[in-house]
Structure formats: structure tokens, C-alpha cells
């Protein structure tokens with residue numbers, strides 16, 4: 098596990114952007130795994146800027162997002178498809194058909210999970226997977242207790258996760274109770290993982306990720322076993338390391 102300590106959120110986003118640009122430059126058809134949440138927003142701003150400056154093109158890039166709420170469609174401003182379109186895809190030269198986010202309103206969520214997993218397998222590999230870190234150690238929407246051997250599946254969201262994400266909704270009741278997420282094993286198959294952590298409220302979770310026991314009770318702890326993980330953490334998140 099490589100840990101890169103940076104000053105603040107801005108530096109974290111810049112560093113992450115340069116790591117991703119390296120991957121894109123070194124692959125004819127790069128496959129990126131992307132995340133939502135507040136943490137990667139700065140990274141996406143950097144990528145948009147680099148694309149506008151013509152430093153990078155995304156025309157040959159394919160993306161797979163980690164997760165989506167069950168019940169929210171692409172036009173719902175709280176869906177992760179909407180988030181990705183607004184925060185990244187609509188502002189870069191990526192063909193929209195190259196971008197994948199699980200379909201939260203699929204008629205049958207179980208079938209959607211199988212098809213999403215298959216699409217990732219068909220792409221052959223994810224060159225680099227971007228991850229944020231949930232306060233309870235979740236990665237994607239893999240909540241504590243999720244099997245390390247899980248593939249893309251439907252999850253019941255933890256009350257703590259729904260509360261943490263309620264800030265984006267009108268009320269806690271509106272936060273969906275289920276989501277579709279790539280599984281832990283799906284995530285672990287990525288060739289490279291870049292985990293971004295910012296802010297004092299993540300310090301305890303980061304400490305547990307790096308120094309804690311590897312246990313399904315803290316899903317992110319499995320990253321200790323991945324051969325190519327880079328954690329980019331700002332000062333505030335690193336205080337307990």
C-alpha cells in the first residue's frame with residue numbers, strides 16, 4: 098500500500114488527476130472505475146480542465162461506476178448517473194455509450210447486477226479504480242458484513258450511510274434503502290486502485306483501513322491485500338496514521 102500525503106483537498110484532487118492521466122496515456126483503450134460522493138468531485142474538475150486544455154482525450158476511454166441507488170433514474174438529481182453526467186461526462190469528450198452506471202430502475206435488479214458484472218468482465222479489466230471511503234469502512238456501497246467474495250449485487254443501505262448521504266436529499270425518508278454496487282471481489286480485480294481520503298471526519302476510518310484487522314466488518318480493510326493500491330490522503334484525514 099502506497100500512501101501519498103498531501104496538504105489539502107485541492108492537492109489530493111490534483112495528484113489523483115495526474116495518476117489517472119498516466120493510466121490514460123499508457124493505454125490505448127483505458128478502462129476507468131469511477132466513484133461518486135463529495136470526495137472525487139475535485140478530481141473530476143481537474144479532468145475536465147485537462148480535457149479542455151487538450152492535455153487528454155477520453156474518446157477511447159470506457160468507464161464503470163461503482164454503484165447506483167435502487168429506484169432512482171438518470172433524470173433524478175440524486176441518482177449517481179445524473180451526478181456523473183453533471184460532474185464529468187457532459188463536460189468531456191467521452192462517448193456517453195462508453196460510460197456505465199448500474200441501472201437503478203431496471204425491472205429486475207438481480208438481472209441488472211449480473212449484466213453489469215458481465216459488462217465489466219467483457220471489458221477485460223479495470224485499469225484503475227477510484228474509491229472514496231465511507232465512515233463505516235464501506236467501499237462502493239459494500240456495507241460492513243459484505244462478503245469479501247461478493248460480485249455486483251443489491252445491498253440494503255446502513256442507517257449510518259443513509260444519514261451521511263441525507264445531506265443531498267430533502268429528508269432522510271427520501272434516501273433510498275437499497276443500492277446496486279460492484280462487489281468487493283469485483284473491485285479487488287482492478288489492476289490498480291486509487292483511494293481518496295479528505296477531511297478530519299475520515300481520520301478514524303483511514304487509520305482502521307491502514308492499520309486495522311482485515312475483516313468483513315470493515316470492508317475497506319481488504320485493500321491491504323491488493324498489490325497496487327495508492328491512498329492519497331490530505332493532512333486532516335491523516336492525523337491518526
Ligand SMILES: O=P(O)(O)OC[C@H]1O[C@](O)(CO)[C@@H](O)[C@@H]1O
Pocket residue numbers: 132133134135136137228229230231232236237238258262
Ligand atoms: O466522498 P463521500 O461523500 O464522503 O462519500 C464516501 C463514500 O460514500 C459513498 O458516497 C456512498 O455512501 C461512496 O460513493 C463514497 O465513496
